[in-house]
Amino acid sequence: MKFKRSWLILLSFVLMLGILAACSGGSDNTSTEGEKENEEKETGPQMGGTVVGAMDTAPSGSFNPIFYEEAYEANIIEFVYEGLVSQNNSLEFVPNLAKEWKYNEDHSEITFTLEENVKWHDGEPFTAHDVVFTYKTMSDPDYIEAGGVRASEYASRLLGYKEYSEGQTDEFQGVVAEDDHTVTFKFAEPNVIALSDASFSIIPEHIFKDIPVADIPAAPESREPGKVIGTGPFKFTEMVQGEQYVLEKNADYWQGEPYLDSVVWKVVDQAVILGLLENGEIDFVADPNGFQAADYEAVAAMQNVEIIEQPDFGYQIMGMMHNHRAAGDMTLDPSKWTVNENLKDPRVRQAIAYAIDRQAIIDGLLYGRGIVQNSPIATQFWAYDDQNPPAYEHDQDKANQLLDEAGYVDVDGDGFREDPNGEKWVLNLNYPLGNQIRERSAPIIEEFLEEVGINIDLRQPKEAAAYFEDLEKNSQDWDLYLVGWSLSSGDPSPEGLWGSKDFYNYSRWNNPEADKLLAEAVKPPEAFEQDYRKEIYSKWQVEFGEDLPALILYAANSLWAHNSRMKGIDVLPYQFHNNPHLWYVTE
Numbered sequence: 001m002k003f004k005r006s007w008l009i010l011l012s013f014v015l016m017l018g019i020l021a022a023c024s025g026g027s028d029n030t031s032t033e034g035e036k037e038n039e040e041k042e043t044g045p046q047m048g049g050t051v052v053g054a055m056d057t058a059p060s061g062s063f064n065p066i067f068y069e070e071a072y073e074a075n076i077i078e079f080v081y082e083g084l085v086s087q088n089n090s091l092e093f094v095p096n097l098a099k100e101w102k103y104n105e106d107h108s109e110i111t112f113t114l115e116e117n118v119k120w121h122d123g124e125p126f127t128a129h130d131v132v133f134t135y136k137t138m139s140d141p142d143y144i145e146a147g148g149v150r151a152s153e154y155a156s157r158l159l160g161y162k163e164y165s166e167g168q169t170d171e172f173q174g175v176v177a178e179d180d181h182t183v184t185f186k187f188a189e190p191n192v193i194a195l196s197d198a199s200f201s202i203i204p205e206h207i208f209k210d211i212p213v214a215d216i217p218a219a220p221e222s223r224e225p226g227k228v229i230g231t232g233p234f235k236f237t238e239m240v241q242g243e244q245y246v247l248e249k250n251a252d253y254w255q256g257e258p259y260l261d262s263v264v265w266k267v268v269d270q271a272v273i274l275g276l277l278e279n280g281e282i283d284f285v286a287d288p289n290g291f292q293a294a295d296y297e298a299v300a301a302m303q304n305v306e307i308i309e310q311p312d313f314g315y316q317i318m319g320m321m322h323n324h325r326a327a328g329d330m331t332l333d334p335s336k337w338t339v340n341e342n343l344k345d346p347r348v349r350q351a352i353a354y355a356i357d358r359q360a361i362i363d364g365l366l367y368g369r370g371i372v373q374n375s376p377i378a379t380q381f382w383a384y385d386d387q388n389p390p391a392y393e394h395d396q397d398k399a400n401q402l403l404d405e406a407g408y409v410d411v412d413g414d415g416f417r418e419d420p421n422g423e424k425w426v427l428n429l430n431y432p433l434g435n436q437i438r439e440r441s442a443p444i445i446e447e448f449l450e451e452v453g454i455n456i457d458l459r460q461p462k463e464a465a466a467y468f469e470d471l472e473k474n475s476q477d478w479d480l481y482l483v484g485w486s487l488s489s490g491d492p493s494p495e496g497l498w499g500s501k502d503f504y505n506y507s508r509w510n511n512p513e514a515d516k517l518l519a520e521a522v523k524p525p526e527a528f529e530q531d532y533r534k535e536i537y538s539k540w541q542v543e544f545g546e547d548l549p550a551l552i553l554y555a556a557n558s559l560w561a562h563n564s565r566m567k568g569i570d571v572l573p574y575q576f577h578n579n580p581h582l583w584y585v586t587e
Contacts (some may be wrong), residue, residue, distance in 0.1 A: 019253055045584040049463045050262045051283040051566055056270040057434065058242040060465075064222035065201035069485060071288035074270055075265055077221065078577050079247050080121075080230035081201040084112055085133065089572060091380065091489055097126065097202065097231065107190040107524065110198060114181040118254040120204050121224050121229045133205035135175040135185075141167040142213040149503050153488065153496045157193075159186040190524035192533070196490030204229050206488050218402045233258045233581035243267055249581075251449035259568070261583035265454040270436070277561060278302045283585075284562035286576030288486065291559050292436065293369040299561050308560040313380065313574035314486040316438060317550040318356070318429075318445065320349050323508035324476045332501040334510040342419075342427055343478050349548040350392070351402035352480075355443055355452045357394035362554050364444075370556040376485075376494050379555065380573050382530065383492035383537040389545035399452045408453075416455035428457040430475075431482035432467035438482055445482075456480075458587055481506065482553075489574040492537065493522060498549065509549035514540060 053425045059072040065081050068074065084098035098112035118126035138148060138155045143165070155161055158174025206230050207221050220227045225239045225246070233253045238246035245265040249258040268276060276282045285291055286308075286324045291299055299307055310324050322344075323337035343349055362370045373379060374389045403409075407420030419425040427449070431442045439461060446456045453521055462470065471481060483506070485497060495518055496502055517540040526532045562569060562574050568582040 002531075021194070028518050045582070046586070047257075047259055047584075048261055049246075049259075049585040050258060050264060050421060051563075051583065051585060052264045052266055052278065053080075053279070054266055054268045054273050054282045054285045056268065056273065056289055058267045059245070060221050060499045060583050061241070061461070063228045063236060064203065064216065065135065066143075066150060066203060067146070067217045067222060069147075069149070075287060075577075076228075076245055076247065077201070078237055078575070079234040079263060079405070079580055080232045080236050081203070082229060082231050083199045083201045084114070085199050087197060087199075087489060087572065089570075091573060095197065097314060097377075099194075103194070107192070107194065107528070108182055108188075109186050110191075110194045111178070111182065111184040112198070114183065115254060116181050117234070118231050119252060120206075120231055121235045121250060122207075123252075124204065124206050126202075126204075127180040128183035129180070130202050132172075132175045132177050132449075133201045133209065134200065136172045137208070137213055138200075139165050139172060139174060140166055140213040146214045147217050150200065152502065154197050154495075157187050157189075157191055157197055159188050161188070166429060181532075183271070187513055193491045193493065193529040194521045196488075199490055202231070203447055211304040233261055235522060255581060258581035260580070263580065274298060277305060277563070280304065280563060282563075283566055284560070286558075286560040286562070289435070291561055292363075293367040293556070293559060296367065296369065296559065299559075302344050302561075304509045304564050305561050306564055308562075308569075308571055308576070309369070309557050310571070310573065311371065311379060311554050312558045313378055314484060315376070315555040316435075316482070316484045316553045317376075319481045319483060319507045319550040319551055320352070320548060321478050321481070321507055322549055323510060324478075325508060327474070327476055332503065332505075334500050334508070337508050337510065340479065340508075342425070345406045346547060347406040348408065350390075350546075351399040351406070351452065352449060353390075353392035353548060353551045354395045354399040354402070354452070356448045356551065356553075358392075358553055359394065361441055364555050365440055366554065369559065370554045370577060373552045373555045374545060376498060376544065376552060377492050377537065377541065377552070378487050378489075380489075381492035383534055385534075385538040385541045388538055389541045392551070396452055403452065403454075410453055415453065416450075419451040423457075424548075426455045427456050427479040428459055428477070429480045429482075430467070430471075431461050432464045433461045434464045435484060437556070438484065442482060455578065475506070487574075489572075494540070494544075498544065505549075507549035509547070511543065511547055511549075514543045514547070517543065 047104060055072055057072050060070060062068045062073055065077050068077055082097050084096060086096040091115045097115055097118060099115050101110055101112045103110050115127060120126055124348050135155055138151045143151055159172035163169045164172050172473045174186055175216040178184055208216060211219050216222055224238045228236045233250055234247035235250050237248045249261055251257050273285055277285060291313050291542055299305060320343050323339055323341045324338055329336055358372045374391055377384045377386060402419060408417040411418045411422050417425055429446060442458060449456050450587060497504045499518055500515050517536055521527060521533050521536040565585045565587050568584050570578050572578045
C-alpha cells in the first residue's frame with residue numbers, strides 16, 4: 001500500500017462527469033437545483049450526515065500502521081492515524097502533525113516543531129515521545145520477525161539503526177525528543193529523502209509501550225474498534241468483521257471538527273457495487289480498486305454520480321524469477337539463491353517481453369483506460385524516463401529471433417520449443433484470485449507466449465493470502481507470476497521492491513550494477529541535486545529494462561465515483577481520501 005509522498009511531473013488528470021440529482025417534490029427541477037446551489041453558497045458546508053463507501057474485499061484485520069499489509073486495511077487506517085507531514089496535489093511535502101522543520105548544515109539531521117494542541121482519540125496529548133516510540137518500534141530487533149516490513153523504507157537510514165535492530169545495543173539514537181513538542185531525526189549520513197523517511201504515521205506510546213513488539217500485531221489495540229487509537233479526524237468505533245466498518249467523527253480533531261458524523265465502509269461484492277451506487281445505498285467507490293473500465297459508460301450515465309479518473313499510482317507486472325530461494329530459507333541473502341535455469345538467459349526474458357501485446361490487453365480488458373509503462377517508477381514522478389529504457393513494443397518476429405539465437409528451438413515439431421539441450425521446456429505462470437482484470441489477462445498472456453512457441457503451464461489461481469504466502473515462502477519452482485503494486489508517493493526511489501535484498505523482490509533479482517545505481521541515487525552530496533538523481537535513475541531504469549526481473553504490463557487508470565451529494569472532495573494523485581474532515585453532504 002501505500003503510504004508517504006512528494007514530487008513534480010504530475011501527469012494526473014481529473015474528469016468530472018454527472019449531474020446533480022433532481023430534488024423530489026418540485027415540478028421545475030432546474031429551478032430547484034439552482035435554489036440548492038444558492039443555498040449552499042450562502043450557508044457553506046453543513047454539519048452532520050453519514051457517507052457510505054464500498055470495498056469489494058474485507059480487510060484482513062490489522063489496523064496498526066506499522067504492521068498492516070494491504071490497501072483494504074488502509075481504508076480504515078488513513079482516517080484514524082496521521083504523520084508529521086503529508087503531501088499536496090503536486091506531491092510536495094506539507095506540514096501536518098509537525099508545523100515546521102529545519103535541517104542541520106549537512107542534512108544529516110532534521111528537527112520538527114510539532115503542533116501543540118493535538119490529542120489522541122482517548123484524550124491523551126500527542127508529543128514528541130510518540131514519534132520516538134513509533135520509529136524505535138520499527139527499529140526493534142523483533143519488528144521484522146513479527147511481520148513488520150516498513151523498516152527498510154523508513155527507519156534503516158537512522159543513526160545507529162543497524163546496531164539497534166540487530167540487538168547490539170539498547171540505545172536508540174535515530175529519533176530524539178528534545179522536548180514535548182520538538183523531535184529530531186538523526187541519520188547515519190546526510191539524507192536526501194529525510195522528509196519521506198519522517199512521513200510515516202505515528203502510533204501512541206501510552207497505548208503500546210507495555211506490549212512486547214512481537215505481540216503488537218495480534219494485540220486488541222491493533223485490531224479492535226474502540227481500542228485502535230489515533231489522532232485523525234475519525235475514530236474506529238464499530239465493526240462487523242468482513243461486512244461493515246464504522247468510523248465516527250473525532251469532535252476534538254485538532255484541525256477542526258469534521259463536518260460528517262461518520263464514514264461507514266461496507267464490504268460489497270463487486271458485481272453489485274454499481275447498482276448500490278446508482279440507487280444511493282453507497283456514496284462512493286474508490287481505493288483500492290474503484291470500478292471497472294468496462295462499466296465506465298454505465299456509471300457516466302448515472303444522474304446522481306460523478307466520476308474521477310486519473311493515472312493509477314502503481315502498476316501490474318508479470319514477474320520473472322531470476323533466482324530461487326532454498327526451501328525454508330527466509331533470509332534475504334542472494335548468495336544463498338540458486339539460478340532459475342528456465343529464465344537465466346536475458347534473451348529469453350526479452351523475447352517474452354516482445355511476445356506480449358500489452359496495448360492489446362489495455363484496449364481489450366481496460367477499454368483503453370490505461371497506459372503502457374516501461375519502468376517501475378511511477379509516471380507521475382520527475383524521475384520517470386519514457387525515452388531511454390527498452391519499450392518492448394509487440395514484435396513476434398523479434399521474439400522468435402531472440403529465442404532462436406538463445407538456442408530454444410522446436411526440435412520435435414510439436415509447436416513448442418525445447419531448451420538448448422533439446423529437453424522439454426515449460427514455463428509455469430502463476431496468478432492470484434481477486435483482481436478480475438488480472439485474472440482475465442493470465443490466459444491472454446499464455447496465448448501470446450505460446451504463439452512464439454513457449455510452452456506455458458497456466459496454473460490454477462489461488463486465493464490472494466495463500467498465493468502470496470507461496471510467493472514468499474514456497475516459490476522454488478515458479479517461473480512467471482502476476483502481481484500488482486501500489487507505490488509509495490514519498491520518493492521515486494524503487495528501493496523496497498527492486499533492490500536485491502528487498503523483502504518484496506519476489507523475482508530474486510540480484511543485479512550488483514542496479515543495486516549500485518540505487519545507492520548512488522540517494523548518496524550525498526550529489527544526490528541533493530534533482531538533475532543528478534534523474535540521470536542515475538534513468539540508468540537504473542535502462543538496467544531494469546534490459547535485465548527484466550519483470551515486465552510492467554500496464555498502469556490502469558484509477559476510476560473512482562461518488563454521489564453528487566458528497567462535497568469537499570479533493571483527491572490526491574495517489575488516493576481518494578484526502579482531508580476527509582472537510583467532506584460534507586448537501587442532503
